[in-house]
Amino acid sequence: MSSKALRLGTRRSKLAMAQSGQVADAVSQVTGRSVELVEITTYGDTSREQLAQIGGTGVFVTALREALLKGEIDFAVHSLKDLPTGQPDVLALAAVPEREDPRDAIVARDALKFTDLPRGARIGTGSPRRMAQLNAYARGHGLDIETVPIRGNVDTRIGYVRDGELDAVVLAAAGLTRIGRIDEVTDFLSVDTVLPAPGQGALAIECAADNADLIAALGELDDPFTRVAVTAERSLLAALEAGCSAPVGALADLPPLSAPLERGDPQAARQIVKEMRLRGIVGTTDGTRTVQLSTTGPVPETYDQAMALGRELAAEMLAQGAAGLMGEQAQ
Numbered sequence: 001m002s003s004k005a006l007r008l009g010t011r012r013s014k015l016a017m018a019q020s021g022q023v024a025d026a027v028s029q030v031t032g033r034s035v036e037l038v039e040i041t042t043y044g045d046t047s048r049e050q051l052a053q054i055g056g057t058g059v060f061v062t063a064l065r066e067a068l069l070k071g072e073i074d075f076a077v078h079s080l081k082d083l084p085t086g087q088p089d090v091l092a093l094a095a096v097p098e099r100e101d102p103r104d105a106i107v108a109r110d111a112l113k114f115t116d117l118p119r120g121a122r123i124g125t126g127s128p129r130r131m132a133q134l135n136a137y138a139r140g141h142g143l144d145i146e147t148v149p150i151r152g153n154v155d156t157r158i159g160y161v162r163d164g165e166l167d168a169v170v171l172a173a174a175g176l177t178r179i180g181r182i183d184e185v186t187d188f189l190s191v192d193t194v195l196p197a198p199g200q201g202a203l204a205i206e207c208a209a210d211n212a213d214l215i216a217a218l219g220e221l222d223d224p225f226t227r228v229a230v231t232a233e234r235s236l237l238a239a240l241e242a243g244c245s246a247p248v249g250a251l252a253d254l255p256p257l258s259a260p261l262e263r264g265d266p267q268a269a270r271q272i273v274k275e276m277r278l279r280g281i282v283g284t285t286d287g288t289r290t291v292q293l294s295t296t297g298p299v300p301e302t303y304d305q306a307m308a309l310g311r312e313l314a315a316e317m318l319a320q321g322a323a324g325l326m327g328e329q330a331q
Helices: 014-031 064-067 130-143 154-162 173-180 212-221 224-239 268-270 303-319 324-330
Strands: 006-010 035-039 075-079 090-096 103-108 123-124 143-147 168-172 187-189 203-207 247-253 274-283 290-298
Touching: 006 014, 006 064, 006 203, 014 035, 014 075, 014 173, 014 203, 014 212, 035 130, 035 173, 064 075, 064 203, 064 268, 103 123, 103 154, 103 173, 123 130, 123 154, 130 143, 154 168, 168 173, 168 247, 173 324, 203 247, 212 274, 224 274, 224 303, 247 303, 274 303, 274 324, 290 303, 290 324
Parallel strands: 006 035, 006 075, 123 143, 123 168
Antiparallel strands: 075 203, 090 203, 103 168, 103 187, 247 274, 274 290
């Protein structure tokens, strides 16, 4: 491989720049080459419409992929949850590094927990998935909340709380960690309360499919367990024929069976626990109806096995009416 600097394409947001900078450092260590960030504006960055209205799928990705195909950049870093489930043959998903915390997090006024918010609390989120599950949980537990659609970067969203316009906002814990603002979280939402978006907390490193040397180098950053987990989640999403703005939550993880997990040692747990649990949920944004199912099986040894796991759970969800709930969301 040449000693010329590698060009990493990234969105311009503070979060995208932070996570791309972290990947750039890791790639430099692996390849011995310097990495320069190339800032690219995507349609999702410039549009002020809600993601559900502009389609969601690919709006943060297309411009980066076009730059790759034109040879303007050598590789790109995406938040995996923004990546369409169909992978173009001309591009390679070269690496999925170890996943950050997949949970959603609350930033609320007066350091309040979710269940301590006052009656009528206004909670901001740009995600139909979060709205559906927050409203479903509130209905089931006698909470009185109003979910409010919002857009904007982390500063803008947290600003709604600081300015008193909203009582709380919901953000991805992984993003707050990557920009050094995790201390502002007032509550973490258990995945038993709100399932994250498929692939949430994971990054995707993409390059041209014909660049074998770069694929091999970037592959050093790949985490096999994260890869099979998100493959199962995204396979479920694809089988439901839903885009990344649909009210679909999914998480593939290790069943909470082992002492290593209790000690906060997921690497040791992976060596002991041989099963993976996949959970999925679809719901109407008002929370009145949901379809939530799970399955547990051996940790997939191949990506085909992971995809099969996702398709099987999706088929069960569709049999219980999941498509109808997503259809209501689209109307």
